[in-house]
Amino acid sequence: MIEESMVFWIGGIIFALSSLLFIVLENQNDSRKHLFNSHVFVSFITTISYCIMALGVATVTNQDGNVIYWTRWLFYAASCSILTLDVATISKKSREKKAEVVLFTALTMFCGYLASIILTDYRWIFFGLSTAAYLGMLFSLFKKSNQNGSNTSSIMWFVLVTWSLFPIVWVLAPTGFTIIAVDVTAISYLALDILTKIGFGIYITTRK
Amino acid sequence: MIEESMVFWIGGIIFALSSLLFIVLENQNDSRKHLFNSHVFVSFITTISYCIMALGVATVTNQDGNVIYWTRWLFYAASCSILTLDVATISKKSREKKAEVVLFTALTMFCGYLASIILTDYRWIFFGLSTAAYLGMLFSLFKKSNQNGSNTSSIMWFVLVTWSLFPIVWVLAPTGFTIIAVDVTAISYLALDILTKIGFGIYITTRK
């Protein structure tokens, strides 16, 4: 068994480095001048999140003795809202649609936090509310995007497919049915974070 | 005596249903195209708030043994800010006035949270600060609204009258002088929430 604090420290270092990488990437791409350095913030917020999890502060332990790192979801509320704002901006959504997408993303992650911190079966209510907000976000994002470039929809499909793996890990992990252990959970989320935040960010900031 | 958790579950179900209702109402009214689906978010956030109160987590018990559900006020900070943003948008306020109205609303509710969680007499300081922020919000909302439609002022008067009932309940409830019991408090707030969030929302989204 791998010590999960090691996984979190590695995650912290990876995202600290990707923060620096995006400072370079986001300032050499002229087509992104209409955006704040959003991927720098996504990586920086994720760095903070991983350092807190590495210290093992602010966790709950469920009835099986498994540690649940619920802080992750509060940081996702910030970082993922920035990511969906970026996707909505690239897709040339209206200001109103952007507000909807950001609010739905924040509520998805906030309900994910509640579902993680509550240890009784009632947590599934919040899992349900999180799923409802997630569907609302996807609906706002996919609905009638006015004349977009061709790779816009590929971006949205990438978000749909990769982001939907997070709730699957949540269900398999100690937060759900404890089918996978705490360390495998930590590694799975790290792999998904690298894919959806660094991989996605590099694709977005380097495409022509 | 009614079990207050029953009141909260009923509240959760009512607001879950009103979230669905507003998805329908806000998408059939063309005159609201300049707004995000604000009443969907108000009802959805209130649903989360009621589910948390129903579980009885995150409460404090005062010296008389009465349970105080302080989380309510943090959710009001989000939901009521969206409501006053909606009122300010309908009243064609400038971006600056909208920011003022939203910030004052959030501070009103945040100070209400502090007044609820602090059990000593010092809580009245925060009740006073909450009142100051509330007056600031009303002042920003009522001041010199440039050429509005006739029912704009009726909307603002509705907000003024119905919202002012919340601090009255607060003062009568265990948060204030414990003149009304915890269960009556829960029912009173639920009635006010239905009036100010669902009733108000239906009026706003269906008017011509």
Place this chain on the structure above:
Amino acid sequence: MIEESMVFWIGGIIFALSSLLFIVLENQNDSRKHLFNSHVFVSFITTISYCIMALGVATVTNQDGNVIYWTRWLFYAASCSILTLDVATISKKSREKKAEVVLFTALTMFCGYLASIILTDYRWIFFGLSTAAYLGMLFSLFKKSNQNGSNTSSIMWFVLVTWSLFPIVWVLAPTGFTIIAVDVTAISYLALDILTKIGFGIYITTRK
């Protein structure tokens, strides 16, 4: 030794009065019509912060028995973000630059909160992340400001010099190396708050 709660009550009263002062100052200056009453909010939020510290709730005590008032930093996240938004608006920054400046300011203060609440040596990680966000904020603020008035840069230099005193107090205080005591810390921060929030606000709102 001075009771620090006395310092905090004095701070609360000073900022309550300055909230009133800025209501007057910000409404008599026509050149600020494009701004919400930002300095009213900065002083009001600081009033709440001082009242909470005066009550001594929500603190941690470090291994030397010194009380650390960590709530301060969460309120700075709100108040200082409004201040830097004001500076960025006066400097005619783009919407994107404003978003960067606000996000970096909020992250600076949020990491300062983490560095204050964590009592082990790992807190220096968050001190480092806070410093990184602070440098990001300064960089966004100073970089290539398109044709500004002459006193714009003096405003930015004032922010740079006076704000940099906060981390110095943090390092000297029980949060860092406990070179200065809790009461001297409270007085130092109060002096800096008066300088950077009231003094700065009066300068900004009364200049021609």
